[in-house]
Amino acid sequence: MNASISGTMAGAPPPPSGAARVWHRTVKVLASPSPYLMLAGIALWIAIYWLLCEGLKLPRFEKMPGPITVIKDWVSTDPRQGLSIYVPEYYEHIYVSCRRILIAFIISTGLGVPVGLLMGWSKTIKDYTFPILELLRPIPVMAWVPLAIPMFPGFEAPVIFLATLAAFFATALNTMLGVQSIDESYFRAAGCLGSSRWHVFRHVVVPGALPFIFTGLQISIGVAWFSLVAAEMVSGDFGLGYLILMSYVNSTTVPMVIGMLTLGFVGWLSSGIVRAIGNRLMQWHVRALAMQGR
Structure with a gap:
């Protein structure tokens, strides 16, 4: 046999x-x-x-500038308005913005996910923190600029702070909603089996909130991008937002459109990476949606 x-x-x-x-x-x-x-x-x-x-x-x-004009300058070795894929400065703007987004995204995720989990799990913590978040969340990023510049030295820290702040709210609130969406029967079942609060948090709260967490991360990275660009327009020396603003000031419309399109492509790529990582870590959820035909 x-x-x-x-x-x-x-x-x-x-x-x-x-x-x-x-x-x-x-x-x-x-x-x-x-x-x-x-x-x-x-x-x-x-x-x-x-x-x-x-x-x-x-x-x-x-x-x-129309698409033909933009594409001709974009791929030209001698662009009429000074920016193309052959100009090193173009890639420096992309690199600086991507580096800032990566730092802001890591910080906002590291802070927003634990805060959201705790707010959704503990009513006491939510009563303390949720009113503060709801008070600060509607304040536009541009309103924080006059405070961010004196609070943080140089060009880099204020921009990262502003992008982090905007992404933090989206991450924390979506994580909290994820915990609140978990069926109460799971908590009752864990309690009947004698699970400690730590085990409930680890094996029920965190896995149950994961779909909402990754949805929040996809939203937060998009929010971080437009917050970053707004911040770079006010306080920055490089970056796609700075490129767009300087092109407007100098009346060079082709580099401005190139910067906007580049921003769209890079933002789209970064959201796709977050989505792919989420699908990879939550294959069980993807299979469940597939079985439902969604």
């Missing part, structure tokens, strides 16, 4: 390699309409952009 089992196991095909799994997923994605609809949406947006600025040259749009 053991020999037959061994023979069966020996004759079983080996599990697919990582490359095979990636290829299978790629084929599956290409077989669905999603990527083609995405490309069609981008093409439609570019067509409308070209039509407004370069095709019809409508009022209020005729002075804006």
